[in-house]
Amino acid sequence: MDHSGEKGNLSQVQHVVLVLSGKGGVGKSTLTTELALALRHAGKTVGILDVDLCGPSIPRMLGADQQVVHQCDAGWVPVYTDTQKSLALMSIGFLLESPDEAVVWRGPKKTALIGQFVSDVAWGELDFLLVDTPPGTSDEHLAVVENLRKHKVDGAILVTTPQAVSTGDVRREITFCKKIGLRILGIVENMSGFVCPHCSECSNIFSKGGGEELAKLTGSPFLGCVPLDPQLTASIEEGKDFMQAFPESSTFSSINRIAQAVMASTEAA
Amino acid sequence: MADVPSNAPEHCPGTSSAQAGKSSSCQGCPNQAICASGATKAPDPAIEEIRVKMASVKHKVLVLSGKGGVGKSTISTQLAHGLAGDSTTEVALLDVDICGPSIPKMMGVEGEQVHQSGSGWSPVYVEDNLAVMSVGFLLSSPDDAIIWRGPKKNGMIKQFLRDVDWGQVDYLIVDTPPGTSDEHLSVVQYLCGAGVDGAIIVTTPQEVSLQDVRKVIRFCEKVGLPVIGVVENMSGFLCPKCKTMTQIFPPTTGGAEKMCLDMGLSFLERVPLDPRIGKSCDEGRAFLMDVADSPAAAAYRNIVRRVTEYCASRRHQGDAD
Numbered sequence: 134m135d136h137s138g139e140k141g142n143l144s145q146v147q148h149v150v151l152v153l154s155g156k157g158g159v160g161k162s163t164l165t166t167e168l169a170l171a172l173r174h175a176g177k178t179v180g181i182l183d184v185d186l187c188g189p190s191i192p193r194m195l196g197a198d199q200q201v202v203h204q205c206d207a208g209w210v211p212v213y214t215d216t217q218k219s220l221a222l223m224s225i226g227f228l229l230e231s232p233d234e235a236v237v238w239r240g241p242k243k244t245a246l247i248g249q250f251v252s253d254v255a256w257g258e259l260d261f262l263l264v265d266t267p268p269g270t271s272d273e274h275l276a277v278v279e280n281l282r283k284h285k286v287d288g289a290i291l292v293t294t295p296q297a298v299s300t301g302d303v304r305r306e307i308t309f310c311k312k313i314g315l316r317i318l319g320i321v322e323n324m325s326g327f328v329c330p331h332c333s334e335c336s337n338i339f340s341k342g343g344g345e346e347l348a349k350l351t352g353s354p355f356l357g358c359v360p361l362d363p364q365l366t367a368s369i370e371e372g373k374d375f376m377q378a379f380p381e382s383s384t385f386s387s388i389n390r391i392a393q394a395v396m397a398s399t400e401a402a
Numbered sequence: 403m404a405d406v407p408s409n410a411p412e413h414c415p416g417t418s419s420a421q422a423g424k425s426s427s428c429q430g431c432p433n434q435a436i437c438a439s440g441a442t443k444a445p446d447p448a449i450e451e452i453r454v455k456m457a458s459v460k461h462k463v464l465v466l467s468g469k470g471g472v473g474k475s476t477i478s479t480q481l482a483h484g485l486a487g488d489s490t491t492e493v494a495l496l497d498v499d500i501c502g503p504s505i506p507k508m509m510g511v512e513g514e515q516v517h518q519s520g521s522g523w524s525p526v527y528v529e530d531n532l533a534v535m536s537v538g539f540l541l542s543s544p545d546d547a548i549i550w551r552g553p554k555k556n557g558m559i560k561q562f563l564r565d566v567d568w569g570q571v572d573y574l575i576v577d578t579p580p581g582t583s584d585e586h587l588s589v590v591q592y593l594c595g596a597g598v599d600g601a602i603i604v605t606t607p608q609e610v611s612l613q614d615v616r617k618v619i620r621f622c623e624k625v626g627l628p629v630i631g632v633v634e635n636m637s638g639f640l641c642p643k644c645k646t647m648t649q650i651f652p653p654t655t656g657g658a659e660k661m662c663l664d665m666g667l668s669f670l671e672r673v674p675l676d677p678r679i680g681k682s683c684d685e686g687r688a689f690l691m692d693v694a695d696s697p698a699a700a701a702y703r704n705i706v707r708r709v710t711e712y713c714a715s716r717r718h719q720g721d722a723d
């Protein structure tokens with residue numbers, strides 16, 4: 134590898150933001166996807182690096198699951214979701230022969246692939262590189278942070294759902310960020326309340342307010358709540374651009390506010 | 403050593419070598435995953451120790467899912483409570499989710515300590531016949547993070563399986579973290595020697611979840627772990643006000659039932675989204691007993707029944723091979 138010491142393929146990437154959660158299934162990949170779309174609508178060029186090797190969701194969530202990556206002189210060419218090349222993706226999902234193939238790897242092998250993902254993808258010019266991660270604090274997280282160390286990482290967005298079982302895991306994730314010196318851009322409370330589409334009654338299926346409380350308790354910025362929205366799940370299932378399809382929804386405005394906050398806190402730093 | 407399969411590539415390092423599944427010539431070999439899983443290498447002495455230890459455990463059931471947050475731990479706890487509802491059945495619940503151990507909180511024993519005794523670690527008892535072990539008991543504060551790489555996690559799992567003093571147990575339920583990684587390989591590798599009854603696979607109805615779950619099912623096939631069946635969790639939400647059912651996580655590709663049909667697996671149950679489940683879990687209470695008349699509790703009871711039937715029909719194979 135001749136990239137050590139310099140920034141190599143990441144030299145033209147302005148901001149790097151990790152999306153983390155100690156808990157699984159809280160919406161890291163969904164939020165990564167929607168933030169990328171929101172940033173793109175704000176005129177930014179965005180890349181998503183998916184380091185979830187066992188359960189890569191990014192290709193499908195962006196309707197790119199049939200794509201494959203190609204090689205060029207500078208390394209791997211990411212998959213672009215549009216002809217303007219404003220949204221670039223890299224995921225192990227693009228390297229598998231069949232979508233059902235199980236990636237059953239122990240840590241050291243995962244660490245090696247993530248090293249390649251960080252150094253060998255020809256991202257070109259990007260305003261933001263978002264990194265979607267698997268749940269927990271383990272090999273993948275350590276690998277991506279270590280490999281990105283030579284580059285500047287702006288910080289991490291922590292995603293949680295409101296219930297205590299989830300905020301408990303995210304509390305431990307905060308300790309992880311502090312230990313490795315990763316700035317916390319803020320906490321997002323996802324799946325916060327569900328408004329019945331028939332009678333507009335709001336049910337707090339996974340409780341309410343836990344993310345905001347955790348932010349207060351740990352002195353981290355709170356970026357906002359995203360409600361449980363079946364239209365969002367449906368868009369994600371079909372790989373459609375929710376941010377384009379439902380600009381009137383309250384989910385849209387919450388995600389947009391989070392995107393604005395991320396731009397403000399990274400661009401100020 | 404005659405450990406090069408006939409369908410292996412030219413430079414196969416041998417299925418029991420340290421490079422098995424890892425060398426560059428392994429790329430593309432149909433046996434790569436199984437070699438990389440470690441299953442083919444020279445046996446770790448712990449496998450035999452664990453087999454001996456587990457001789458006092460009649461049935462061993464793993465709870466798996468490729469996807470995070472689908473409700474593995476919730477189902478594990480309700481299954482444990484349900485089985486322990488019969489006071490003559492001894493139940494043990496082992497949490498091998500090392501980075502996000504949620505079992506202590508869900509079982510209402512957060513902050514408890516495990517004790518060392520001459521014969522190993524004693525688990526924490528929730529009821530006389532319900533014992534729990536989790537890495538969560540070894541953390542000193544709710545902020546503690548376990549930042550371990552794979553090999554260290556494997557060591558901890560080995561200790562949990564070998565050194566916990568469960569006593570005579572009818573059912574051991576093992577709750578796992580999401581994915582198909584070190585923890586899963588280790589548990590399977592160590593427990594298969596001791597005879598596992600099978601795995602319960604948990605998913606939610608939407609394709610984003612099913613696509614990960616299919617990978618776990620492939621994993622089970624590869625390592626020869628029988629699948630007891632699939633549970634579809636968070637299947638529909640009944641509005642408490644207008645009683646309309648909304649599919650918050652819509653089964654856009656037919657849900658778990660269709661997947662089971664396609665893959666020839668048993669479909670166990672559909673558990674609806676019920677805000678009271680999360681609340682009970684946060685408070686460490688047994689939802690199954692607390693809200694016994696709910697559709698979700700009925701679904702859990704049916705899962706318990708299916709699991710006991712499955713285990714009873716399957717001859718105990720602890721001493722086989």
Ligand SMILES: Nc1ncnc2c1ncn2[C@@H]1O[C@H](COP(=O)(O)OP(=O)(O)OP(=O)(O)O)[C@@H](O)[C@H]1O
Pocket residue numbers: 154156157158159160161162163164185188190266267268323324325359360361362363365366367369370468469470471580608610611650651
């Ligand atoms: N606010 C929301 N409203 C409705 N559905 C949501 C919302 N957030 C996430 N979802 C859905 O919940 C499911 C889980 O989300 P997602 O896959 O993004 O979680 P994750 O944290 O990346 O999971 P994993 O830990 O397995 O990687 C997906 O089907 C997603 O579409």
Ligand SMILES: [Mg+2]
Pocket residue numbers: 161162163185188190265266267
């Ligand atoms: Mg994800």
